[in-house]
Amino acid sequence: MTPYCELGREELLELKxxxxxxxxxxxxxxxxxxxxxxxxxxxxxxxxxxxxxxFSSHCDMKDDxxxxxxxxxxxxxIYSARKLLGDMLGVDPEHVIVFGTASLNVMYDSISRxxxxxxMGSTPWCRLEKVxxxxxxxxxxxxxxxxxxxxxxxxxxxxxxxxxxxxxxEEYVKDPAVKGIWCVPMYTNPxxxxxxxxxxxxxxxxxxxxxxxxxxxxxxxCVHHLYEDKQDTxxxxxxxxxxxxxxxxVLEFASTSKISFAGAGISCLAASKANLDWVKKSMTIQIISxxxxxxxxxxxxxxxxxxIKEQMRKHANIMRPKFELVLETLERELGGLGIGTWTKPxxxxxxxxxxxxxxxxxxxxxxxxAGVTLTTVGATYPYKKDPHDTNIRIAPSYPTxxxxxxxxxxxxxxxxxxxxxxxxxxx
Amino acid sequence: MTPYCELGREELLELKxxxxxxxxxxxxxxxxxxxxxxxxxxxxxxxxxxxxxxFSSHCDMKDDxxxxxxxxxxxxxIYSARKLLGDMLGVDPEHVIVFGTASLNVMYDSISRxxxxxxMGSTPWCRLEKVxxxxxxxxxxxxxxxxxxxxxxxxxxxxxxxxxxxxxxEEYVKDPAVKGIWCVPMYTNPxxxxxxxxxxxxxxxxxxxxxxxxxxxxxxxCVHHLYEDKQDTxxxxxxxxxxxxxxxxVLEFASTSKISFAGAGISCLAASKANLDWVKKSMTIQIISxxxxxxxxxxxxxxxxxxIKEQMRKHANIMRPKFELVLETLERELGGLGIGTWTKPxxxxxxxxxxxxxxxxxxxxxxxxAGVTLTTVGATYPYKKDPHDTNIRIAPSYPTxxxxxxxxxxxxxxxxxxxxxxxxxxx
Numbered sequence: 001m002t003p004y005c006e007l008g009r010e011e012l013l014e015l016k017x018x019x020x021x022x023x024x025x026x027x028x029x030x031x032x033x034x035x036x037x038x039x040x041x042x043x044x045x046x047x048x049x050x051x052x053x054x055f056s057s058h059c060d061m062k063d064d065x066x067x068x069x070x071x072x073x074x075x076x077x078i079y080s081a082r083k084l085l086g087d088m089l090g091v092d093p094e095h096v097i098v099f100g101t102a103s104l105n106v107m108y109d110s111i112s113r114x115x116x117x118x119x120m121g122s123t124p125w126c127r128l129e130k131v132x133x134x135x136x137x138x139x140x141x142x143x144x145x146x147x148x149x150x151x152x153x154x155x156x157x158x159x160x161x162x163x164x165x166x167x168x169x170e171e172y173v174k175d176p177a178v179k180g181i182w183c184v185p186m187y188t189n190p191x192x193x194x195x196x197x198x199x200x201x202x203x204x205x206x207x208x209x210x211x212x213x214x215x216x217x218x219x220x221x222c223v224h225h226l227y228e229d230k231q232d233t234x235x236x237x238x239x240x241x242x243x244x245x246x247x248x249x250v251l252e253f254a255s256t257s258k259i260s261f262a263g264a265g266i267s268c269l270a271a272s273k274a275n276l277d278w279v280k281k282s283m284t285i286q287i288i289s290x291x292x293x294x295x296x297x298x299x300x301x302x303x304x305x306x307x308i309k310e311q312m313r314k315h316a317n318i319m320r321p322k323f324e325l326v327l328e329t330l331e332r333e334l335g336g337l338g339i340g341t342w343t344k345p346x347x348x349x350x351x352x353x354x355x356x357x358x359x360x361x362x363x364x365x366x367x368x369x370a371g372v373t374l375t376t377v378g379a380t381y382p383y384k385k386d387p388h389d390t391n392i393r394i395a396p397s398y399p400t401x402x403x404x405x406x407x408x409x410x411x412x413x414x415x416x417x418x419x420x421x422x423x424x425x426x427x
Numbered sequence: 428m429t430p431y432c433e434l435g436r437e438e439l440l441e442l443k444x445x446x447x448x449x450x451x452x453x454x455x456x457x458x459x460x461x462x463x464x465x466x467x468x469x470x471x472x473x474x475x476x477x478x479x480x481x482f483s484s485h486c487d488m489k490d491d492x493x494x495x496x497x498x499x500x501x502x503x504x505i506y507s508a509r510k511l512l513g514d515m516l517g518v519d520p521e522h523v524i525v526f527g528t529a530s531l532n533v534m535y536d537s538i539s540r541x542x543x544x545x546x547m548g549s550t551p552w553c554r555l556e557k558v559x560x561x562x563x564x565x566x567x568x569x570x571x572x573x574x575x576x577x578x579x580x581x582x583x584x585x586x587x588x589x590x591x592x593x594x595x596x597e598e599y600v601k602d603p604a605v606k607g608i609w610c611v612p613m614y615t616n617p618x619x620x621x622x623x624x625x626x627x628x629x630x631x632x633x634x635x636x637x638x639x640x641x642x643x644x645x646x647x648x649c650v651h652h653l654y655e656d657k658q659d660t661x662x663x664x665x666x667x668x669x670x671x672x673x674x675x676x677v678l679e680f681a682s683t684s685k686i687s688f689a690g691a692g693i694s695c696l697a698a699s700k701a702n703l704d705w706v707k708k709s710m711t712i713q714i715i716s717x718x719x720x721x722x723x724x725x726x727x728x729x730x731x732x733x734x735i736k737e738q739m740r741k742h743a744n745i746m747r748p749k750f751e752l753v754l755e756t757l758e759r760e761l762g763g764l765g766i767g768t769w770t771k772p773x774x775x776x777x778x779x780x781x782x783x784x785x786x787x788x789x790x791x792x793x794x795x796x797a798g799v800t801l802t803t804v805g806a807t808y809p810y811k812k813d814p815h816d817t818n819i820r821i822a823p824s825y826p827t828x829x830x831x832x833x834x835x836x837x838x839x840x841x842x843x844x845x846x847x848x849x850x851x852x853x854x
Contacts, residue, residue: 037499039498039499039500040498042495045488045495045497045498048497049484049485049486049488050485051484052482052483052486052488053484055479055482056480057476057477057478057479057480058476058608059476059479061472061476061479068469068472070472070475070688070689070691071466071467071472071688071689071690072464072466072684072689072690073466073690078783100528100718101527101717101718102529102715102717104713104714104715105713105714108712108713108714112539112543115543115553116539116542116543116553116577117576124545124553126542126551126553126554127553141770142712142715145712146712146835149544149709149712213716246516257499261497261498261720262497262498262499262715263498263499263500263715263716263718263719264496264497264718264719264720264721265715285535285569285572285573285576286531286535287529287531287532287535288529288531288569288689288690289690290528290679290690291527291528291690291691291718292527292690292691293688293691294691294718380813420506
């Protein structure tokens with residue numbers, strides 16, 4: 001393969017003609033495919049249906065501590081659910097509160113609570129002139145939407161293949177206006193990489209100026225491996241913080257949305273006792289108790305961490321071929337052309353693609369015009385602004401393999417075409 | 428019966444001796460009963476268990492519009508659930524958003540959102556010097572806890588047997604700092620009365636100075652009748668407001684917590700399109716979608732409003748004897764004594780008891796000491812301060828009939844004893 005940048009103007013024009021022809025053919029197919037969100041596929045949801053057999057009208061609905069899950073009470077969630085999710089995170093159940101279906105909602109509430117009531121006695125953020133957040137990017141668009149919604153100034157922190165640039169993070173936290181950092185530490189959204197031990201070690205030993213600075217540790221993909229024999233590992237952050245005498249510095253979030261059912265699972269917050277006590281002060285005003293029937297349903301279905309791991313092996317069997325198909329297509333179609341780089345995740349829901357500078361929007365638009373919706377370009381950055389217009393999040397989970405084959409090929413075609421057009425601007 | 432106030436000092440002392448003996452006997456029984464909260468009883472929960480048979484692993488989990496309830500999406504809730512709850516409230520489904528399990532959480536979020544982001548473009552309450560709320564009292568303690576949590580000044584509005592004192596309400600809303608009023612309009616907590624048509628008419632025609640004033644209409648007991656032939660009726664408030672060109676003035680809340688399972692039902696907000704659009708602006712940041720599986724479970728179980736009514740008849744068959752037992756005991760033991768008055772609700776979860784002035788706390792403590800926990804005295808008033816120390820909320824739903832008999836008798840004994848002691852202070 002000759003890298004595109006080594007091609008002359010005439011060769012590029014010839015290539016453009018050829019690619020445009022292929023693109024017009026593709027457009028003619030009337031595709032309508034969506035690769036924009038990390039949604040589980042129908043196959044994955046079907047695979048989880050036995051969970052619907054867990055309860056019948058003759059079941060005992062009490063948990064193993066005698067709590068009737070059908071009635072009010074048990075604000076922190078039933079103990080067995082706290083243990084199940086605690087085991088998943090490597091955290092003691094005493095440090096876990098189980099909420100409703102959505103960890104996103106728990107994160108939103110954490111920011112909202114800090115805004116209205118502060119954190120463990122600190123000044124509510126709504127009373128401060130300026131609140132800032134560190135946003136490793138590319139990152140999860142919904143994190144950035146929450147901080148933007150509360151008028152919090154977001155600071156881009158470049159991501160390396162090891163995690164966020166910790167030199168920068170350590171520098172920025174000296175500013176007392178910096179109140180938090182958003183992290184997806186494992187199989188991160190959208191890169192699919194996992195923070196290195198060194199990054200975690202430095203994260204757990206930050207010395208922020210703000211006493212209400214927290215690491216918002218969204219461990220959404222903690223058991224979402226694609227392979228049995230090749231798996232990333234992540235240190236347990238609460239323990240690391242505690243060892244440094246900084247156990248209050250981290251709030252960890254997770255859910256079973258991509259383990260059981262998307263938007264109908266159970267979610268949790270894991271944190272120090274002092275943090276949980278503070279959360280409960282608002283929580284007791286907010287709600288009587290979350291859905292304990294669904295908590296018990298999950299406990300009875302999964303039984304324990306091994307049950308979750310077994311479930312994730314089945315998910316992996318569905319996800320793995322999709323990731324491999326996309327990665328093979330990218331390599332076959334784009335390898336050696338010098339017009340894009342991409343991550344090769346061992347888990348999670350995304351592949352992160354970086355085009356040549358200034359091409360991502362064009363690629364998005366070309367895909368869109370041909371009937372394939374990608375995640376909006378820029379969404380992976382604060383304020384939806386990708387400074388170099390390069391990043392595209394590929395979400396291979398939802399389409400079928402057949403659809404994905406078409407989509408991946410169309411995507412690489414659009415990358416080529418947009419790159420040629422870009423190069424022609426200056427040649 | 429001779430009213431206690433007509434008894435002389437000697438008679439009162441004699442009576443006290445006799446009552447004290449009975450009370451000591453009661454204490455010796457080692458009771459441990461809880462009448463503090465409006466919790467459904469185990470019988471009621473058992474009766475609803477067929478809901479657990481609705482789904483099995485072979486079910487089609489799509490709603491009637493083709494939405495896969497197992498996956499993300501459908502922020503407003505599935506249409507059939509919006510219709511089910513809309514029908515229950517007499518509101519068009521277009522004006523209903525279905526949330527998770529707890530209407531309390533929806534109310535909390537409504538206040539929190541107004542505090543952080545304002546309402547439909549108005550100044551966020553956190554930026555205002557002073558925000559006030561009208562609190563018809565006695566009322567629902569958790570409403571008052573929410574406003575207190577946000578530092579909102581609460582103004583007591585006396586309740587009449589027709590609803591809140593509307594003369595006062597109409598006067599107070601002229602103050603632009605007054606941003607809302609808490610209402611439980613039907614079988615109100617704790618009185619069990621229903622707002623009269625006249626009260627509703629005046630409520631729907633308020634002319635508040637604040638553009639962001641809202642009537643927080645917590646229609647928690649809208650279908651919770653005790654009798655087939657004697658039922659309160661409540662006008663539909665959204666329609667009434669709309670007829671006055673004031674459709675944005677009301678936010679109506681409801682849930683199935685006391686229809687299906689407590690804390691594991693589905694909840695909703697009904698409001699004008701402009702209000703719902705405003706809510707959705709935050710909601711789309713907050714969550715991807717609520718538990719649609721549980722929404723579909725409710726739709727398939729109840730089918731329609733008739734299904735809900737049928738369910739409520741079964742609840743009534745369990746609740747009615749409990750209310751009647753308490754009311755008979757009150758009448759038998761306290762009738763004519765002039766030491767207490769109480770409401771005789773046709774629905775809901777509570778009976779409101781008013782003792783002689785300054786006796787409620789003493790009654791509560793005596794019951795507690797004998798092993799019966801009542802709702803904390805004062806809880807039915809803002810800041811937990813009952814200005815006259817008279818109101819006690821009786822929650823007959825949770826205990827069995829046998830337990831209730833003991834409890835009701837102990838309660839009346841404590842009322843008598845506390846009243847005698849009170850009278851002796853001045854005789």
